[in-house]
Structures are given as structure tokens and as C-alpha cells.
Amino acid sequence: MVLLGSLPASAQTAGKISSRTTEKTVGVRDFRSPHFLVHTDLEPEAARDLLKRLETMLKLIAAYWGRPPSGIIECWVVKDLQAWPPEMLQQFDPQGLAKIKEGAGVSVGQTLTRGNRFLAKARVYAVARGGVPQHEAVHGYAQQTFGRTGPQWYAEGMAEIGQYWQPGVKGVNAVEGVIRYLRSQPPKPLTKLIVNDQRIGGTWKDYAWWWSFCHFLDNNPNYSAAFRALGPQLLAGRDTGFRQVFGPRAKELEFEYRFFLAHLERGLRSDLCGWNWNKKFIPLRSSSSAITATVKAGSGWQPSSAILQEGAEYSYKTTGKWKVGKPPQSVSAAGTADGLGRLEGAVLTESETEYALSKPFDLGESGTFRSPASGNLYLRCKVPWTDLPDGAGKITVRIQLSSKKP
Ligand SMILES: [Zn+2]
Known part of the structure; x- marks a missing residue:
């Protein structure tokens, strides 16, 4: 209801x-x-x-x-x-x-x-x-x-998706009031979101949370296949729990769901923002070791494969151009005069219970930077998050240690 x-x-x-x-x-x-x-x-x-x-x-x-x-x-x-x-x-x-x-x-x-x-x-x-x-x-x-309608979080989340559904539309299209409400709240932990009562109903605030969670799971490429397979099982009344399916990936899932909520806007494409958790990262310990990464303009944060040390200085050089904006402009990793299409970085750190992302920092065509944290370096093409579908092309980045911690 x-x-x-x-x-x-x-x-x-x-x-x-x-x-x-x-x-x-x-x-x-x-x-x-x-x-x-x-x-x-x-x-x-x-x-x-x-x-x-x-x-x-x-x-x-x-x-x-x-x-x-x-x-x-x-x-x-x-x-x-x-x-x-x-x-x-x-x-x-x-x-x-x-x-x-x-x-x-x-x-x-x-x-x-x-x-x-x-x-x-x-x-x-x-x-x-x-x-x-x-x-x-x-x-x-x-x-x-x-x-049956399935467990409450799923029944109401999917009913909300149903009311917003438009053929061919992949971006967030919930009404403004729902988006504003979710952005004004601290993220709800998964343990509070998953309500397994076999009934329907709730307040519009409950629906906002369940919609956001189902929309995220249904669109993020890391979870959508498993989520779509889970639905018919829940509707068939099998007691396949959410935990059984997603439990081993709960830390990654929770991080990405929080990221989705933090960037929630009409038009946000969760399908373009999935994190690649399978990439192997290596530490850059000496100036003789370097990594080369490819960064696409039309995706969210992408793994560089470099493990950085807090305070250490790194040098980088990019090659190639990508296209950003409407109408598309071809630019290097320096971006346009107003910073659109500039290469930017952020460091992902991991504790036993959660992942955290540092504040993003500007990079460019080439130069040096000091790492704000010890962790894995992620890179992206800086455009508003809702404009990811307009991005095309990719650039190549080579990164190496230039000097250790002062
Ligand atoms: Zn309902």
C-alpha cells in the first residue's frame, strides 16, 4: 500500500x-x-x-x-x-x-x-x-x-520500481521528494533495511528506502544478476535469504549502496558506477616499478592497480583523449578550461568492517601528487555523476613512485 x-x-x-x-x-x-x-x-x-x-x-x-x-x-x-x-x-x-x-x-x-x-x-x-x-x-x-508478494522490503521496493518504470529508462527516476528525503538522512544499515515479514505496507519513508535499495541492486552490475535470480525465488516462497546470496559480499555491497545514496539524483546511472572488485593491486615501492591503467570517460571510479602510501609522492603521465559534455568535446586528461573531463583520483581504504574513499583530488595530463591515504588508487574522468552516459573514449595513465614519505 x-x-x-x-x-x-x-x-x-x-x-x-x-x-x-x-x-x-x-x-x-x-x-x-x-x-x-x-x-x-x-x-x-x-x-x-x-x-x-x-x-x-x-x-x-x-x-x-x-x-x-x-x-x-x-x-x-x-x-x-x-x-x-x-x-x-x-x-x-x-x-x-x-x-x-x-x-x-x-x-x-x-x-x-x-x-x-x-x-x-x-x-x-x-x-x-x-x-x-x-x-x-x-x-x-x-x-x-x-x-504471494514476497518479504516486505522486496514487495514494496519492487512495487515502487513498478510505479516509476518507463521502458528503456535506466537512470534514477524517483520523484524529487523521495530523493531529497534519502539525501537528507544518514544511510540505513542493511540489517535495518531487510525486513522479511511476509506482508505489504509501510510509510512513504520506508518505501523510499526499499525503493533505493531495490533500484541499486537491480542496476549495479556487481549485484543485478544475483538480485534478478533471487526475485522469483522469493515469490515462489523459498526461504532463500538475502544473507545467503549477498552475505559474502556484504562489505562491498554496503559500500556501493552508501556511495549510490551519496550521489543520488534523477538520472544517476547505477549501471555505470559498479566498482571493479576483482582487479589485482600492487604496491609501488620503488621508482623502478610502475603501473599502467586505462580509464574510461563513461564509467565511475576505476581501479588503477596501484597501492599507494600516505604522504609519498608519485608522478604520472597520461596519453590519449576522451570525449565529454554535450555536444561532445575531445579533451586530454587536463580537461576543459572549467575542469570538465579532468582526470581525478581517490584512495580506497579498507578496515575489517568497511571500505572508505578519500576525498577526490585533481590530477591532469601529467605531474606529481602526494597520496592522502594508504590504500588503493582509483581514477575517473571528472564530470557530474548524472552525465556519465555522455562520456566516451579512454585514456592511459602511467604512475610511478617519485619520492618516499619526506
Ligand atoms: Zn505497497
């Missing part, structure tokens, strides 16, 4: 349903599409528009979960309760009516017996605002098709 009542106004603007207030009474009518039966007081044009968006969402989520929808999903979508005759409201599920009065929604799952067969049936109730009907329809599809 979605508690839109408590969402800031700016967080309600997802998937615009026509909210024209032409106050003519059109009454409650039925609208049908291949997988939905919608009872609503929306104007016919707005209702048909909603059905189109529901079908698009359903197609995406059914392909994602690898199971065609079972049966017709029946929805009650309410713009104005006053427009509904009392005898119709009496047929509402009490939970559904209560949620609509709160300005929210719910999908009520039922098991029906037909002869000696059990059929799962969902009744979806939603206010005709924002992405509420799509969110609840994700639950409805899961209830009818799998007979």
Missing part, C-alpha cells in the same frame, strides 16, 4: 493522472484492457490513459519476473468518493475503503476455491493519484500470479 497522505506535495507528481477538475459528474464506469478491469469515476479519457500505463507496467514486470499474469486484475480507482453510490461502496473490502479514505491504496489478496482448485485473486484499491494504482497493481499481479 502507499500512504500518499503523508507524502510531500512534490513527491506526489509521479506518473501524472489527469487531475482536471471539471466538476461534471460522470459516475462510476467499468473500463477493460487485456489484463485489467478497472471500476472508476475518472473521466473516460483519463481512465483509458491509466489502463494504458497499467498494461505497460504489467508487461515490464511480467517479463522481469518471467511469468505471464494470471487472470484479470480487478481494480477500484477512486478520484472522488462522493461520486460513488453507497451500494457500490458497501461492496468495497473494508481495508480498501479505509486506505482510499487515507488517500492511499492497498491490494487485498484472497484465495478462492473453485471446485477443488484454489485460485488466488487480488482486489486492488487505489486513489487516482500519482503512481498509486501502478504500485498496487504490482502487488495485485504478484498475489494473483504467485500467490
Whole structure:
């Protein structure tokens, strides 16, 4: 369910349903599409528009979960309760009516017996605002098709992904209110995020956290395959725990999730920001040892393979050019006059419990620098994080020790 009542106004603007207030009474009518039966007081044009968006969402989520929808999903979508005759409201599920009065929604799952067969049936109730009907329809599809919605963190995180889903869009597209809220909060530890209760519901703040976590896992190349394989298992009711799948990589995952939250913005491409944890690093102990690294303009932080000592001085030289910006400009690792496309570095340190990244420092075409920490050197092409898809090409960097700690 979605508690839109408590969402800031700016967080309600997802998937615009026509909210024209032409106050003519059109009454409650039925609208049908291949997988939905919608009872609503929306104007016919707005209702048909909603059905189109529901079908698009359903197609995406059914392909994602690898199971065609079972049966017709029946929805009650309410713009104005006053427009509904009392005898119709009496047929509402009490939970559904209560949620609509709160300005929210719910999908009520039922098991029906037909002869000696059990059929799962969902009744979806939603206010005709924002992405509420799509969110609840994700639950409805899961209830009818799998007979369950999965653990709470997953059910609600995926329902939020469903309401934001647009074909072909890979970047973050949650509403501003949700992004602002997440950026204003300290990161939530994984132990608090993973709520395994087999139910749906929560506050919009809970949904913001679960959405961010599911979006991150679904898009980051280090975790997306395992996450996509985990989904159908959770919906099949197998008790494959999150810990079993991701436990051995929890430290890396937590670091990358925090990094995602720290850089969260509309358009951020988590799929371009995965950290390469498999790269082998070697210490640069003498001026005769050097490493050569390739850095791509269109990716996040990339491993250099050099282990640096805090305070030691290193020299570096780059070759090649990359393209940055819109329209694309071809520049060396010195970047443009205003610093766009400049090579930058940061040092990743590791303790027993966590990874930490130093403050980034500017590099350029060639020169020397002192390492701010002892750890692994990462490099990137300096562009706003949301502009990574505009980057193209790569440069080569050669780094060696120039003098040890003074
Ligand atoms: Zn929900």
C-alpha cells in the first residue's frame, strides 16, 4: 500500500493522472484492457490513459519476473468518493475503503476455491493519484500470479520500481521528494533495511528506502544478476535469504549502496558506477616499478592497480583523449578550461568492517601528487555523476613512485 497522505506535495507528481477538475459528474464506469478491469469515476479519457500505463507496467514486470499474469486484475480507482453510490461502496473490502479514505491504496489478496482448485485473486484499491494504482497493481499481479508478494522490503521496493518504470529508462527516476528525503538522512544499515515479514505496507519513508535499495541492486552490475535470480525465488516462497546470496559480499555491497545514496539524483546511472572488485593491486615501492591503467570517460571510479602510501609522492603521465559534455568535446586528461573531463583520483581504504574513499583530488595530463591515504588508487574522468552516459573514449595513465614519505 502507499500512504500518499503523508507524502510531500512534490513527491506526489509521479506518473501524472489527469487531475482536471471539471466538476461534471460522470459516475462510476467499468473500463477493460487485456489484463485489467478497472471500476472508476475518472473521466473516460483519463481512465483509458491509466489502463494504458497499467498494461505497460504489467508487461515490464511480467517479463522481469518471467511469468505471464494470471487472470484479470480487478481494480477500484477512486478520484472522488462522493461520486460513488453507497451500494457500490458497501461492496468495497473494508481495508480498501479505509486506505482510499487515507488517500492511499492497498491490494487485498484472497484465495478462492473453485471446485477443488484454489485460485488466488487480488482486489486492488487505489486513489487516482500519482503512481498509486501502478504500485498496487504490482502487488495485485504478484498475489494473483504467485500467490504471494514476497518479504516486505522486496514487495514494496519492487512495487515502487513498478510505479516509476518507463521502458528503456535506466537512470534514477524517483520523484524529487523521495530523493531529497534519502539525501537528507544518514544511510540505513542493511540489517535495518531487510525486513522479511511476509506482508505489504509501510510509510512513504520506508518505501523510499526499499525503493533505493531495490533500484541499486537491480542496476549495479556487481549485484543485478544475483538480485534478478533471487526475485522469483522469493515469490515462489523459498526461504532463500538475502544473507545467503549477498552475505559474502556484504562489505562491498554496503559500500556501493552508501556511495549510490551519496550521489543520488534523477538520472544517476547505477549501471555505470559498479566498482571493479576483482582487479589485482600492487604496491609501488620503488621508482623502478610502475603501473599502467586505462580509464574510461563513461564509467565511475576505476581501479588503477596501484597501492599507494600516505604522504609519498608519485608522478604520472597520461596519453590519449576522451570525449565529454554535450555536444561532445575531445579533451586530454587536463580537461576543459572549467575542469570538465579532468582526470581525478581517490584512495580506497579498507578496515575489517568497511571500505572508505578519500576525498577526490585533481590530477591532469601529467605531474606529481602526494597520496592522502594508504590504500588503493582509483581514477575517473571528472564530470557530474548524472552525465556519465555522455562520456566516451579512454585514456592511459602511467604512475610511478617519485619520492618516499619526506
Ligand atoms: Zn505497497
